[in-house]
Amino acid sequence: MFCNQCEQTTRGDVCHQWGACGKSPEVDALQDLLVHCLRGLSQVALQAKSLGIGTRSSDEFTCEMLFATLTNVNFTTADFMTFVNRAIALRESLKLQIQATGHKVIESAITSFLPASDQSQQIQQGKDLEFAFISQSAQNVDIFSLKLTVLYGLKGVAAYAFHALELNQHDEGLYKFCHEVLATLDTQDKTLEDWLNLALKVGEMNLKAMELLDAGNTETFGHPTPTVVPLGQTVGKAILVSGHDLLALKAILAATAGTDIKVYTHGELLPAYGYPQLKQAYPHLYGHYGTAWQNQTHEFEHFPGAIAMTTNCLMPPHEGYKDRVFTLGPVGYPGLRHVSISDVSPIINKALELPGFTEAQDKGTVTTGFARNAVLGVADAVIDAVKAGKIRHFFLVGGCDGAKPGRNYYTDLVEQMPEDCVVLTLGCGKFRFFDKNLGDIGGIPRLLDVGQCNDAYSAIQIAVALANAFGVNVNQLPLSMVLSWYEQKAIAVLLTLLYLGIQNIRIGPTLPAFLSANVVKLLSETYNLQLITTPEQDLAATLG
Incomplete structure (x- = not known):
């Protein structure tokens, strides 16, 4: 097996015997087989779209299935065999609809591929396809690095799009883009710059996916309040x-x-x-x-x-x-x-x-619900506090939590922040410090829980609104982003921030194993993307 899509890869490199997440080599192979079948489905779906044939079932299925291949989602071989067969059934159904219009289906090896009927044979097919994909792509390690970045980021986009479509939020352009990326993974004539631009496009489309999900959540459940x-x-x-x-x-x-x-x-x-x-x-x-x-x-x-x-x-x-x-x-x-x-x-x-709880227990409280409407509702007070020097700096400290050593950095960072700094947080990374009592600044809590990882959309809207209020761009705000990552949604969010041109992001506890040295150098030179060091050093560098 070859899996390096999450932060906890074996020795920080790649899981090749068993997934650090608990994923078996068999499931890994079937996931690769599923992605291969989705790539064939996407090629046919794009032709169907060009002919005005509805593809909504294939669109939604593609998002859900990419989601199923994320880290820590599905560990069941039987499920993936079902998913593989469904992908082929949808592909063949679209072919028949294309033929019914009098057009010839554009055939290729991937659109004609048929999975075996036996589980062990499907697993072997997945292993063979994985090896072929790596062998074909790894001739240029930097392009392979960005190709993986695009694929993993797309998985994150698909996860958010799936949550959005559950709430009846759809975007044809987003679905088409997902198919286009899958259909282009075999392309050999793209340059390093082309793949970087495609990775940034993934970030752009992830912003759309998060916007759709935000609309679905707020229209269905109301705007969050503290x-x-x-x-x-x-x-x-x-x-x-x-x-x-x-x-x-x-x-x-x-x-x-x-x-x-x-x-x-x-x-x-x-x-x-x-x-x-x-x-x-x-x-x-x-x-x-x-x-x-x-x-x-x-x-x-x-x-x-x-x-x-x-x-x-x-x-x-x-x-x-x-x-x-x-x-x-x-x-x-x-x-x-x-x-x-x-x-x-x-x-x-x-x-x-089951018995349930037989005794009550008070373990304190936390406050959540500081999404964009809640924060921007007190924007004047925030702006006044900044102008008066009461708030010196904002830190967005969020992302994924994980078991790998080094994540105590985020707890120490928050605990060591001066009392004139405010922390916005989102994602499960907050659980390193979510119950800390940081007090307030003039009634503004120093710890603001913006929400889930997808609520990076809210955080972005807050940053843009504050930048507009001060007449500067986001990179000129007294705002620093210190992110933790674990899985593919975090990669999609990072690509969104890079697409928006956000500079000086610190990421940890390690850099993604799928980023080659040259790609890391490129991102560092272009965006000043950097690995976390120590809380003391990073606070000193940020606050001067």
Whole structure:
């Protein structure tokens, strides 16, 4: 196997025997086979689009399937065999529709490819295709590096687009772009500059995907408002919902309304409390349990209720709690029961079987919901505080958390910031410091939880609005971005920031293994993208 798409690759290089995430070589091969089949589907879908044939089913399927190949989403060989066969069925259906218009299908090796019917043979096909792709692309290590950057970034775009389409937010240009990227991965005549420009285009389209998801979330659940969230528990039956999917959370809340079941969030669902149509509409959405995804094996072991995994962030479950974990959407793991968002009754029935919490416990609170409307609603106070010298600097400290050593940097950085600095945070990276009491500056909290990783869109809107208010560009603001990354959505967000021309971003705890030395040098020279050092050094460099 060859997998270097996440931050926790073996020895910081590549996973070649078993995935650090728990992914088997067999699943890795089937994921590569699926991407290969999606590339063929995309070529046919583009021809169909050019003829005015509707391709919405293929568009949505492509986004969901790219999402399924993200780190920590799906570990099930049988699922990927089903996905592969579905990709071929959609491709062949579009071919028939093209032929029905009197046009000849543009055939190629990839659009004519047929997977084997046997699992072991499909796995071997995936391994062979992976080897061929690497062999074909690795003749120029820098182009191969950017090609992987484009592919991994596209996976992040697809994940956000999938969440958006669940909320009935679509963009034909975004779908077409996803197909174009997949269809062009075999191209051998692109220069290094061409691939860099395509990577920046991925960033541009990710901005569109995040905008769509933001619209879907706010139109469905209202604009987030600052909301205090308990970190403890209350007596009663319990369901824990982890991941990112607000729509899945709402389905569970609606199905448990009127029962004595309390619903708790985990990981990236903490920001759900800021949305009025969730917390206010469902008072049994009680509180947040646990921290970031990499701590789930310990935290889930002690949760006395049913557990629902709605998106990526699933770790291989332990036997002690495996029988009470359910998966939804593209998530899958052997032995775990998969349920549909339209019928979450198995989760509820399991929660009713289990004891729930028998004692209440107060573990304090945190506040979330500082999205763009909330922050810009007090923009005048923020601007006045900056002009008066009360706020010296803003730090956006966000991204993904992870288990690899070095991530205590982000805790230390926040703790060491001077009291005239404000921290905006988003993503699960916040769990390194989300419960710290940093106080406030003239009533403005020094720690502002903007939301999930996709709420980088909100953070960007905040930065642009402040820049406009001060009559400068974003790079001239007293604002520094210090990001942590783990998986492919974080890469998509980074590409968005580079597309927007944001300079001086610090990223860690390590640089992506798929970035070659020359590509790192290019990004450093063009954008001053740099690896984190120590909190002391980075604060000194930033604040002077």
